[in-house]
Amino acid sequence: MKFGIVTFPGSNCDYDAYHAVVDALGEEAQYLWHKDHDLRGSDVVILPGGFSYGDYLRVGAIARFSPIMREVVAHAERGAPVLAICNGFQIACEAGMLPGALLRNASLRFVCEAVRMRVENADTLFTNRYDRGQLITIPIAHGDGRYMADDETLARIEGEGRVVFRYVGGPGDADEWWSPNGSMNAIAGIVNAAGNVLGMMPHPERAVDDLLGSSDGMGVFESILSRVAA
Amino acid sequence: MSRFRVAVHIVPRRGLLDPQGKAVTDALHTLGFASVKDVHVGRHLVVEMDASDSSSAERTTRDMCTKLLANPVIEDFEISSVSTL
Numbered sequence: 001m002k003f004g005i006v007t008f009p010g011s012n013c014d015y016d017a018y019h020a021v022v023d024a025l026g027e028e029a030q031y032l033w034h035k036d037h038d039l040r041g042s043d044v045v046i047l048p049g050g051f052s053y054g055d056y057l058r059v060g061a062i063a064r065f066s067p068i069m070r071e072v073v074a075h076a077e078r079g080a081p082v083l084a085i086c087n088g089f090q091i092a093c094e095a096g097m098l099p100g101a102l103l104r105n106a107s108l109r110f111v112c113e114a115v116r117m118r119v120e121n122a123d124t125l126f127t128n129r130y131d132r133g134q135l136i137t138i139p140i141a142h143g144d145g146r147y148m149a150d151d152e153t154l155a156r157i158e159g160e161g162r163v164v165f166r167y168v169g170g171p172g173d174a175d176e177w178w179s180p181n182g183s184m185n186a187i188a189g190i191v192n193a194a195g196n197v198l199g200m201m202p203h204p205e206r207a208v209d210d211l212l213g214s215s216d217g218m219g220v221f222e223s224i225l226s227r228v229a230a
Numbered sequence: 231m232s233r234f235r236v237a238v239h240i241v242p243r244r245g246l247l248d249p250q251g252k253a254v255t256d257a258l259h260t261l262g263f264a265s266v267k268d269v270h271v272g273r274h275l276v277v278e279m280d281a282s283d284s285s286s287a288e289r290t291t292r293d294m295c296t297k298l299l300a301n302p303v304i305e306d307f308e309i310s311s312v313s314t315l
Contacts, residue, residue, distance in 0.1 A: 057299070061301070093303075094301065100303060101301055101303040103247075103304060104249060106249050146247075148246065148303070150303070182249075
């Protein structure tokens with residue numbers, strides 16, 4: 001299976017995503033330049049983390065108009081998988097591939113730390129290798145990760161089981177919802193209505209090796225592989 | 231065709247948590263500006279453009295706001311002035 005990893009000017013997690021796919025998962029990966037007009041046969045597209053276009057205007061706002069995004073949106077509309085991580089999640093929201101938006105963290109601080117999340121839906125293309133309710137630890141590293149949507153949208157995505165990851169723990173370390181960035185309902189990751197686009201602020205590609213703290217992110221890549229290769 | 235300068239204010243939607251606005255409010259209170267009730271931090275854009283008349287310049291800028299300059303999920307915009315250059 002071939003993963004296409006988009007490099008925007010300012011992307012900085014594209015190499016980590018490549019490492020996760022090629023070295024950890026053992027699949028093929030290629031970089032796709034933001035000016036490209038062709039996904040070159042990619043089965044899965046990854047929109048990686050970073051600070052595309054310097055976060056000018058709003059996070060993700062300019063990247064959305066990169067030539068490659070036309071192809072990425074078409075790829076998603078065909079039902080093919082798109083994994084949008086961190087800045088990729090922000091871009092996917094701006095591009096209308098996912099509902100809502102990501103705002104400045106409520107603390108106004110950039111937060112870089114491993115956080116605990118609960119897998120809320122283990123039936124998706126991206127989470128079928130996890131168990132529902134499983135607690136996983138994956139790093140976050142962002143200043144603009146506060147998920148926000150209007151009440152109607154929020155009720156809809158909750159009702160449809162589209163909130164796939166939720167932050168839990170924090171001070172006191174309970175199973176309670178707890179958001180390191182002030183996200184509504186402690187939302188860490190959501191899927192689109194068709195279930196083929198996942199946006200998440202935490203970085204699964206940085207959690208693919210126990211030596212580096214956690215391999216809990218591998219489940220995302222293995223889930224995609226099991227579903228798409230099947 | 232004439233040249234216009236269009237100024238746009240973009241602010242967080244009312245009612246949304248605006249931590250930057252809150253931080254500035256707190257800082258103003260610390261400085262002794264006790265009368266400050268609320269601050270919202272947004273962006274101010276100045277667009278220079280050619281258009282047939284000022285209403286056309288305003289209409290086009292409005293279109294730019296809905297497509298790129300503001301995100302309707304989180305922001306409101308207001309065209310604060312249109313002037314001839």
